Amino acid sequence: MTIADPTGERIVLTGPHGTAEIAQVGAAIRALRIDDVDLFPRYPDDLPTPSAAGLVLVPWPNRIRGGAWRHGEESFQLAITEPRYGNASHGLLRFAAYETVAREDDRVTLRHAVYPQTGYPFHLETSVTYTLTGTGLGVRHDIVNVGARPAPVAVGAHPYLCISDVDTAELTIEVDAETYFLVDDVLVPTAQVPVDAAHDLRRPRRLGDLTLDTGFGDVARDGHGEIRAVLRAPDGRRLELVAGPGYEYLQVFTTRSFPGHPLAVAIEPMTAPANAYNSGQGLRWLEPGRSWAPEWRIAYHAGS
Numbered sequence: 001m002t003i004a005d006p007t008g009e010r011i012v013l014t015g016p017h018g019t020a021e022i023a024q025v026g027a028a029i030r031a032l033r034i035d036d037v038d039l040f041p042r043y044p045d046d047l048p049t050p051s052a053a054g055l056v057l058v059p060w061p062n063r064i065r066g067g068a069w070r071h072g073e074e075s076f077q078l079a080i081t082e083p084r085y086g087n088a089s090h091g092l093l094r095f096a097a098y099e100t101v102a103r104e105d106d107r108v109t110l111r112h113a114v115y116p117q118t119g120y121p122f123h124l125e126t127s128v129t130y131t132l133t134g135t136g137l138g139v140r141h142d143i144v145n146v147g148a149r150p151a152p153v154a155v156g157a158h159p160y161l162c163i164s165d166v167d168t169a170e171l172t173i174e175v176d177a178e179t180y181f182l183v184d185d186v187l188v189p190t191a192q193v194p195v196d197a198a199h200d201l202r203r204p205r206r207l208g209d210l211t212l213d214t215g216f217g218d219v220a221r222d223g224h225g226e227i228r229a230v231l232r233a234p235d236g237r238r239l240e241l242v243a244g245p246g247y248e249y250l251q252v253f254t255t256r257s258f259p260g261h262p263l264a265v266a267i268e269p270m271t272a273p274a275n276a277y278n279s280g281q282g283l284r285w286l287e288p289g290r291s292w293a294p295e296w297r298i299a300y301h302a303g304s
Contacts, residue, residue, distance in 0.1 A: 003046055005023075005045060005046075006025070006046070006047065006048040006049075007023035007024065007025045007026075007028065007030065007048065007049055008023055008024025008025040008097050008098075009023075009024040009100075010022070010023055010024070010030065011023075011024070011100065011103070011108050011110075013105065013106050013107065013108060013130065013132040014105050014106065014132070015105070015106045015132040015133070015134070016134070017034055017035055017134045017135070018032070018033045018034035018035065018132065019031070019032075019033050019132070020032045020033070020130065020132050020137055022108055022110070022130055023049065023054070024097050024098055024100075024110070025048075025049065025095060025096070025097055025098075026049060026054075026055040026056060026093065026094050026095065026096065026098075027055070027056045027093075027098045027110045027112070027128045028049050028053060028054035028055045028056070029053075029054030029130070029137070029157075029159055030042075030053075030054060032136065032137050032298065034134075034135060034136055034300045035300070035302060037163060037164055037165060037300065038162065038164035039136065039161060039162060039163065039164070039239055039298065039300055040053075040054065040159065040160060040161065040162065041053075041160050041162045041164075041168075041258060041260070041261045041264050042260070043258070043259045043260060044259060044260070047259060050258060050259050051160070051255060051257070051258055051264075051266070052090055052094065052158040052266075053158065053159075053160050053258075053266075054157075054158060054159050054160070055090065055094055055157065055158045056091075056093060056126075056128050056141070056155075056157055057090045057091045057094075057155065057156035057157060057158060057268075057270075058091045058092070058093055058114065058124075058126055058141070058143065058153070058154075058155050058156075059091055059092060059114055059120065059122075059124060059126075059143075059151070059152065059153045059154060059155075060090075060091050060152075060153075060154045060156075060272065060276060060277060061090060061091065061154060061155065061156025061157075061158075061251070061268065061270040061271075061272065061274075062089070062090065062156065062215070062251065062268075062270065062273065062274035062275070062276075063082065063085070063087040063088065063089050063186075063187060063188055063274045063275060064078060064087060064088040064089075064274075064275055064277050064278065065087060065186065065188045065275050065278060066080075066086055066087060066088075067079060067080050067081075067086075067087060067088035067119060068278075069119075069277035069278050070278070071152070076119045076120070076121075077118065077119050078118065078119030078120060079118065079119065081094070085186040085187055086186060087186060087187075087188065088119070090156075090158070091156075092114050092117070092120060093112055093114065093126070096112045097112075098110035098111060098112045098128075099111050099112065101127065102129075106131060106132040107129065107130065107131045107132070108129070108130055109127055109128070109129040109130075110127060110128055111125070111126065111127040112126055112127075113125050113126065113146075114126060116147070122145070122147050122149065122151035122152070123145070123146050123147030123148075123151070124143055124144065124145055124146065124147070124151060124153065124286075125142075125143075125144040125146050126141070126142065126143050126144075127141075127142045128140070128141050128142070129142070133297070133299075135299040135300050135301065136239075136297060136298040136299045136300050137297060137298045138295070138297040139157065139295065139296050139297060139298075140293055140294075140295045141155050141292075141293065141294050141295070142291065142292075142293045143155065143286065143291060143292045143293070144289075144290070144291040145286040145287060145288050145289065145290055145291075146288075146289075147288060148288055149288065150285045150286065150287050150288065151285065151286050152277060152283050152284070152285055152286075153283075153284050153285075153286045153292065154270070154271045154272035154276050154282060154283055154284065155246075155270075155271045155292075155294055156251075156268055156269060156270040156271065156272075157268060157269055157296065158266055158268050159241070159266060159267065159268070159298065160258065160264050160265065160266045161231055161239055161241065161265060161266070161267055161298070162231075162239075162261075162264070162265075163231065163233050163237060163239055163300075166233045166234070166235075166237075167208075167262075167263075168207055168208075168261065168262075168263045168264060168265060169206070169207055169208030169262070169263050170206065170207075170208065170233070170234060171206075171207050171231045171232060171233060171265075172204035172205055172206050172207065172231070172232045173201055173204065173205055173207055173210070173229065173230070173231055173252065173265065173267075174201055174202070174203065174204045174205070174229065174230040174232070175201040175202070175216055175219065175228075175229045175230075175250055175252065175267075176201075176202050176219060176220040176228075177195060177201065177202070177216035177217065177218060177219045177220070177250065178194060178195065178217075178218035178219075178220075179192050179193060179194055179195060179216065179217045179218045180192070180193065180195050180199045180214050180215060180216050180217070181193075181214070181215040181216075181217065181273060181274070183213075183215075183274075187213065187274070188274055188275050189215065189273060189274050189275055189279070192217055192273075195216075199212075199214055199216075201216070201252070204230075204232060207231075207254065207263065207265055208263065210254055211254055212252045212253060212254050213251075213252075213253045213254075214251065214252050214253075215249055215250075215251045215270070215273045215274060216249060216250045216251070216252065217248065217249050217273065219248070219249070219250055224244075225244065225245045226242050226243060226244050226245075227242070227243050227247060227248075227250065227269075228240050228241060228242045228243070229241045229250055229252070229267045231265070231267075236303065237300070237301065237302055237303070238300075238301050239298065239299070239300050239301075240298070240299045240300075240301070241267045241269065241296065241297075241298055242296060242297050242298075242299060243269035243294075243295075243296040244294065244295045244296060245294070246271050246284075246292070246294035247269045247270065247271055247294060247296060248270075248271060248272070248282050249269075249270040249271070249272065249273045249282065250267060250268065250269060250270065251266070251267075251268035251270055251274075252265065252266070252267055252268075253265070253266040253268065254266075269296045270282075271284065271294060272284075
């Protein structure tokens with residue numbers, strides 16, 4: 001008996017410097033390899049996507065407390081998809097099988113609609129385009145409100161990053177963020193405060209010394225209006241996650257339960273923080289017929 005891939009069709013992008021693998025389910029990045037170095041931790045072929053690895057998070061990233069939210073006089077109740085904490089987590093397309101609508105050797109566009117449903121009575125057309133580059137992967141999300149009323153939208157992604165010939169514990173991480181989010185016992189923010197000694201990543205910190213599931217705000221922007229997080233190997237090689245306008249927040253999550261890896265780190269670009277449907281922070285209300293196309297990328301640099 002042949003066991004079907006639980007992440008659906010696997011799309012392989014190829015270029016002169018590397019390859020990428022994109023899974024149909026969740027339009028997830030499964031693998032990225034540049035100059036013979038894996039930049040995503042691989043997991044077994046017979047497993048569903050573990051720990052949200054590489055997923056597109058739409059129409060919200062992270063959590064909504066209790067799955068409940070209000071707008072004006074209306075109350076909404078989303079399905080609880082994080083039973084451990086009783087929250088609605090990571091949007092509505094985590095387990096959706098996307099349709100491939102355009103494909104070239106080094107580029108693919110996948111599409112899936114968000115249809116009106118319990119807790120989210122809005123209609124979006126969404127797509128994501130992955131482009132393999134000489135240094136990594138470019139990502140563009142296209143969101144269109146095809147419904148009759150303004151729709152709340154936030155976008156995120158959940159890439160795990162590595163430099164495969166270096167123990168992840170020995171990498172350093174740097175995020176030039178002034179603030180982070182305090183959370184309660186269900187991991188929902190209660191306040192945004194200046195970074196303290198335990199959460200200050202403005203100077204490189206060794207990943208093996210950190211335990212994080214932390215949202216960061218007030219991230220410094222460069223002259224192009226981009227924010228970034230940097231992983232650096234002891235020999236000076238670095239891997240950067242760079243997010244363009246619209247992205248205001250980065251979530252850093254370390255785990256010791258990623259299949260086959262003693263330590264894994266996710267660096268998640270987000271246009272809004274956790275519980276944005278209740279706080280309104282970073283939440284975009286997209287008018288009918290209007291579109292939005294935030295972009296981010298991953299870049300590997302062999303030199304220091």
